[in-house]
Structure formats: C-alpha cells, structure tokens
Amino acid sequence: MDGSFDAGEAIELTRALIREACVNDGTPESGQEIRNVRVLQRFLADAVAAGRVETQVLESAPGRASLIARVRGTDPGAPSLGLLGHLDVVPVDPEGWSRNPFGGDLVDGEVWGRGAVDMLYLTAAFAVVLREVALAPEPPRGDLVLLAVADEEAGGEYGIHWLVQNHPDAIRVDEALSESGGMRMGRHVAIEVAExxxxxxxxxxxxxxxxxxxxxxxxxxxxxxxxxxxxxxxxxxxxxxxxxxxxxxxxxxxxxxxxxxxxxxxxxxxxxxxxxxxxxxxxxxxxxxxxxxxxxxxxxxxxxxxxxxxxxxxxxxxxxxxxxxxxxxxxxxxxxxxxxxxxxxxxxAATSSPTDTPLLAAIGRAVEEVAGAPMVPIMAAGGSDARVLRELGIPAYGFGVLGEDWSYERYREGVHGHDERIDARSIELSLAALRRIVADRVG
Missing domain, CATH: 3.30.70.360 (Alpha-Beta Plaits)
Structure with a gap:
C-alpha cells in the first residue's frame, strides 16, 4: 500500500458525499442515505468488477440504506478490521452559512459543507483505503470491512441498530475504527476509547x-x-x-x-x-x-x-x-x-474499549509516525455508533489525525456548527495514519 500523504481521492470523495445532502432530521423519511451509498458504489465499482470487493446494500426503510463492503483476507486467523462511518448529516440553517452548505466547495485548501467534519471526510478516507487494499497486488491477511451506515445522527435505529438485529453476519468484525478522534490535546493527538x-x-x-x-x-x-x-x-x-x-x-x-x-x-x-x-x-x-x-x-x-x-x-x-x-x-x-x-x-449505558489492545497500539504508532505526536486516550462526552460495537464486545476507537491547529475547541465548533469545513492537511494526515494502521492490522 502507498503510505504517502496523497489525499486527492479522499478530498474529492468527501466533496461528492457532501453534495448529496443526506440530511437527517430524525423523521423516518429523512436522510435518504441511498444517495451517498450510490456515490460509494461508483467509487468502488472497479474493485467490485475485479472481484476484489464484496458489497451489500441493506435498506432498513425506503431510502434508508447502508453499504457494507468487504475485502476478504487470506488468513482465517488474522483479525478483521471494521471501518465504521456514517452517511447522514444534521440539518442546517442556510442563513448562518457563508457558502452553500451542500456545495462541497474546495476553497484555500478547505472542503466546505455540512458533514465535512462529522464525519464524511473519514467515511471517504475509509473508502479510499479499502479500495487501495482491494486493488493491491497481494490480498490482505485479514478482512477489511467498510461499514457505511445510515441514521447515526438520529440514534441509529435505521442504521447500525437495525443492521445488528437483522444482518449481524454482514457487519461481523473483530475490531473497528470510527469517529470522534484526532483533535489536539496540547501536543497530543486524542483518540476516543470511551463515551x-x-x-x-x-x-x-x-x-x-x-x-x-x-x-x-x-x-x-x-x-x-x-x-x-x-x-x-x-x-x-x-x-x-x-x-x-x-x-x-x-x-x-x-x-x-x-x-x-x-x-x-x-x-x-x-x-x-x-x-x-x-x-x-x-x-x-x-x-x-x-x-x-x-x-x-x-x-x-x-x-x-x-x-x-x-x-x-x-x-x-x-x-x-x-x-x-x-x-x-x-x-x-x-x-x-x-x-x-x-x-x-x-x-x-456508557461504553469503553480496552487501552491495551493491538489495534490501539497500532493507532499510537501510526499517530507518532505521521504527526510526530503522542496519542492520548480520551472519553467522548457525546455518543456515536461505536458504542453499539462495544456493546457486542468489539473494541472500537474514535480515529482521526487533524492538523496541528485543530484543538478540541475548534473541533467542537466545527461539528454541527455554521460554516463547517475540513482542511486538506487534516484529510492527508488521517489518510496517511489510516494506511499504516490497516497495513499493521490486516496487511
């Protein structure tokens, strides 16, 4: 796999996901995540056509779709790594925005739009790395699974909860990465291990x-x-x-x-x-x-x-x-x-993952290599879909490596706020660290 900082594909995929405006206001008919599922299907089409990726589109209600994409590993004893991202975004007040919240504009090295930070940039990075692994000359040792799910912003009843109840085998993984990490705590990069x-x-x-x-x-x-x-x-x-x-x-x-x-x-x-x-x-x-x-x-x-x-x-x-x-x-x-x-x-209930797992150790090494900074495990004050995996006994960690000026305060202002945007540097750092973690865990 390429361990470089090149993130052009992830940036363009983030922009495409933003433009679909999968706004979840909590009503059953909102979200319509099928639109972002189609974006990801188009992005993964060559890997699927080559027989390198198995995909399932699972719809809990009309338009409330999740995409499961799995690259099979060669070693049944190797761990399977899940990349858990969501496809929906929260509503906006357009009057509070300087730009079209669903324009996906790239301006001065920043991608603008609702969901840029929470969490479409990571969902895009997950898809990019999955495709890279799928098209690599050698298959991975363990399974790599993209879980691109609906309805996270309204509690997951049409997304991760429905998948656990109705398609448990489809989402089966041994460990997982998700959102709510990467902000800077002093010189440290915060990785969420509990919420x-x-x-x-x-x-x-x-x-x-x-x-x-x-x-x-x-x-x-x-x-x-x-x-x-x-x-x-x-x-x-x-x-x-x-x-x-x-x-x-x-x-x-x-x-x-x-x-x-x-x-x-x-x-x-x-x-x-x-x-x-x-x-x-x-x-x-x-x-x-x-x-x-x-x-x-x-x-x-x-x-x-x-x-x-x-x-x-x-x-x-x-x-x-x-x-x-x-x-x-x-x-x-x-x-x-x-x-x-x-x-x-x-x-x-509150959930937590162990701090002594091989996955968290791999995250720490990747953060040090890419950002030149130590990792610090933190608890999130809010909630995410990762808790559902933890309730199943699956270690799950909130991932990301944001730029040096992304304090926790800046991160919180960006999530669900006006003029939400993510800089290319943060996408590059997160993608570079993700490539190293995936190479470490599934090869």
Missing part, C-alpha cells in the same frame, strides 16, 4: 388547577417546574475522576498548579473557570451531567395547569447504573424528591 452513556428522565410535578382569572387557591404546576429547575441549577453532581482523567490533564494542562488541582475531585470545580475553552469538556467527562431540555406546563391560555414536566438529558459515566441515576436525582432534588415523579426515557 458517556445517556439516561433520559422526565420529571413530573403536580399542582392544583383553576381558572386563570381567579388564581387564589390554585397552585400552578408551572411554578413548581420553576422551583425544581432552580434546584437542578443550584446542585451539581460531584466529580468522579475515572481512569482516563489524569491522561487528559497531563496532555492538555501546562500549568502544574492547575493540573494538581484538577486531579483532586474536591478542588476541581473551583479551577474549572481557569480552563478557558476546554472547561466544558473537562466538566462533562468528570461527572454525570444533568441538563433540562424540554419543559411543558399547561395547554390553554386561561387554565392554571395541574401538571408540569421537565425532560432531562442525563449523560452518565462508565459503570453508572439506572439505579445510580435515580438515586442521584433524589439527592439533587432534596426536599422536592417526594413530590416529583421520575419517568425513564430512552437511554444507553
């Missing part, structure tokens, strides 16, 4: 209804919603510093005094305001977080509401159970706990 879980809850509070023209004697549930919100704002879950925390601190924090305080769960909150743009990430991955997101009370203008609800987006740490979450909410609510009913919403 927080989700434990949605709805708080239900009750009041005494009445006619809004005669409020005396009634007790609006809207007031109780406000009082519960005030309690949630005033009481913060305590820090729980897990095994990845010290690695993050030592990679990102240069001031030894601040670093020392961050390693103390008692003193961490007092020092968060001194962390600048990384404070939000540090806060998120050091504890369970509770965020009120949807409020409801009342239906008509002239009736004092009897019931109010607060939906909570709760993100959990590895090892946190549903019982732990309910106990935490009771502690946070304090005197309000007996008056609030807690309803469970959709959720999933």
């Amino acid at each position: 927080k879980g989700s434990a949605g809850r709805r708080l239900i509070v009750r009041g005494k209804p009445g006619h809004a023209s005669i409020p005396y004697g009634a007790e609006s549930a809207a007031y109780r919603v406000g009082e519960v919100l005030h309690r949630l704002r005033e009481v913060m879950p305590v820090a729980e510093l897990g095994p990845l925390w010290s690695a993050f601190v030592h990679a990102r924090i240069d001031d030894p005094e601040i670093a020392e305080r961050l390693l103390d769960p008692v003193r961490i909150d007092a020092v968060l305001p001194q962390l600048g743009g990384i404070a939000g990430y540090a806060h998120a991955v050091s504890r369970v977080t509770i965020s009120p997101t949807v409020l409801r009370a009342g239906a008509v203008h002239n009736v004092i509401p009897a019931v109010g609800t607060i939906d909570l987006d709760i993100r959990t740490l590895p090892g946190t159970t549903d019982e732990n979450v309910d106990d935490l909410l009771s502690a946070v609510l304090g005197e309000w706990a007996e008056d609030v009913e807690i309803e469970h919403l959709r959720g999933w």
Whole structure:
C-alpha cells in the first residue's frame, strides 16, 4: 500500500458525499442515505468488477440504506478490521452559512459543507483505503470491512441498530475504527476509547388547577417546574475522576498548579473557570451531567395547569447504573424528591474499549509516525455508533489525525456548527495514519 500523504481521492470523495445532502432530521423519511451509498458504489465499482470487493446494500426503510463492503483476507486467523462511518448529516440553517452548505466547495485548501467534519471526510478516507487494499497486488491477511451506515445522527435505529438485529453476519468484525478522534490535546493527538452513556428522565410535578382569572387557591404546576429547575441549577453532581482523567490533564494542562488541582475531585470545580475553552469538556467527562431540555406546563391560555414536566438529558459515566441515576436525582432534588415523579426515557449505558489492545497500539504508532505526536486516550462526552460495537464486545476507537491547529475547541465548533469545513492537511494526515494502521492490522 502507498503510505504517502496523497489525499486527492479522499478530498474529492468527501466533496461528492457532501453534495448529496443526506440530511437527517430524525423523521423516518429523512436522510435518504441511498444517495451517498450510490456515490460509494461508483467509487468502488472497479474493485467490485475485479472481484476484489464484496458489497451489500441493506435498506432498513425506503431510502434508508447502508453499504457494507468487504475485502476478504487470506488468513482465517488474522483479525478483521471494521471501518465504521456514517452517511447522514444534521440539518442546517442556510442563513448562518457563508457558502452553500451542500456545495462541497474546495476553497484555500478547505472542503466546505455540512458533514465535512462529522464525519464524511473519514467515511471517504475509509473508502479510499479499502479500495487501495482491494486493488493491491497481494490480498490482505485479514478482512477489511467498510461499514457505511445510515441514521447515526438520529440514534441509529435505521442504521447500525437495525443492521445488528437483522444482518449481524454482514457487519461481523473483530475490531473497528470510527469517529470522534484526532483533535489536539496540547501536543497530543486524542483518540476516543470511551463515551458517556445517556439516561433520559422526565420529571413530573403536580399542582392544583383553576381558572386563570381567579388564581387564589390554585397552585400552578408551572411554578413548581420553576422551583425544581432552580434546584437542578443550584446542585451539581460531584466529580468522579475515572481512569482516563489524569491522561487528559497531563496532555492538555501546562500549568502544574492547575493540573494538581484538577486531579483532586474536591478542588476541581473551583479551577474549572481557569480552563478557558476546554472547561466544558473537562466538566462533562468528570461527572454525570444533568441538563433540562424540554419543559411543558399547561395547554390553554386561561387554565392554571395541574401538571408540569421537565425532560432531562442525563449523560452518565462508565459503570453508572439506572439505579445510580435515580438515586442521584433524589439527592439533587432534596426536599422536592417526594413530590416529583421520575419517568425513564430512552437511554444507553456508557461504553469503553480496552487501552491495551493491538489495534490501539497500532493507532499510537501510526499517530507518532505521521504527526510526530503522542496519542492520548480520551472519553467522548457525546455518543456515536461505536458504542453499539462495544456493546457486542468489539473494541472500537474514535480515529482521526487533524492538523496541528485543530484543538478540541475548534473541533467542537466545527461539528454541527455554521460554516463547517475540513482542511486538506487534516484529510492527508488521517489518510496517511489510516494506511499504516490497516497495513499493521490486516496487511
């Protein structure tokens, strides 16, 4: 395989994927990822025609398609490596953009468009390397599998979850690379090895209804919603510093005094305001977080509401159970706990992959060779399809090697933000590292 930094094909494929505008707004008919499946099919056509790649188009609903492309290895005992990328993107507000969000423009060495960072550049790089392996003079030792899936941006019910339930053999791999890596933590390149879980809850509070023209004697549930919100704002879950925390601190924090305080769960909150743009990430991955997101009370203008609800987006740490979450909410609510009913919403457990696997070691070597920088394993505050593979016992890591000026803060601004774009240098670095990892793991 070519280990060079040439990334012309990956850049052009990224642009083509952006232009298909596979926007997923969470409705069953949105996404229409079949359009990006066709882009990838055209790109892989010569390798398929040569009999080097086996492809399957699997459609969970009309237009909600995923592409599985497998290059067979020669050694049944060699590991199979999955390259897990998604084909959908989140909606845009065109008024916030300087350029056409679906133009795929290449301007001053940057590819512009929705999904450029999240994660079409990586999906393109995965397809490029798969095709290179397929057309190489010698076949690989182990299988290399592109999993280009639908519906990641809305939870994966029409994508990875549906594939696991309906086509488990098609997505069978021993280890995998996916998204949410590559940003710079100081001089380190961050590789995601874990991600927080989700434990949605709805708080239900009750009041005494009445006619809004005669409020005396009634007790609006809207007031109780406000009082519960005030309690949630005033009481913060305590820090729980897990095994990845010290690695993050030592990679990102240069001031030894601040670093020392961050390693103390008692003193961490007092020092968060001194962390600048990384404070939000540090806060998120050091504890369970509770965020009120949807409020409801009342239906008509002239009736004092009897019931109010607060939906909570709760993100959990590895090892946190549903019982732990309910106990935490009771502690946070304090005197309000007996008056609030807690309803469970959709959720999933936090996941993590081992930090001593051959794949992670190969990633570290590739990052060092390509970027001249050490790797640091991190936890993602959000979620990705990689968690589904981890739940199956498959080690999965968030990959990427972004350019030297791609701090975590810049990465977060680019994901789902206005004027999303990725520079050619980051695509080149990621592709070069990916080639080395694939050569290392499947030959």
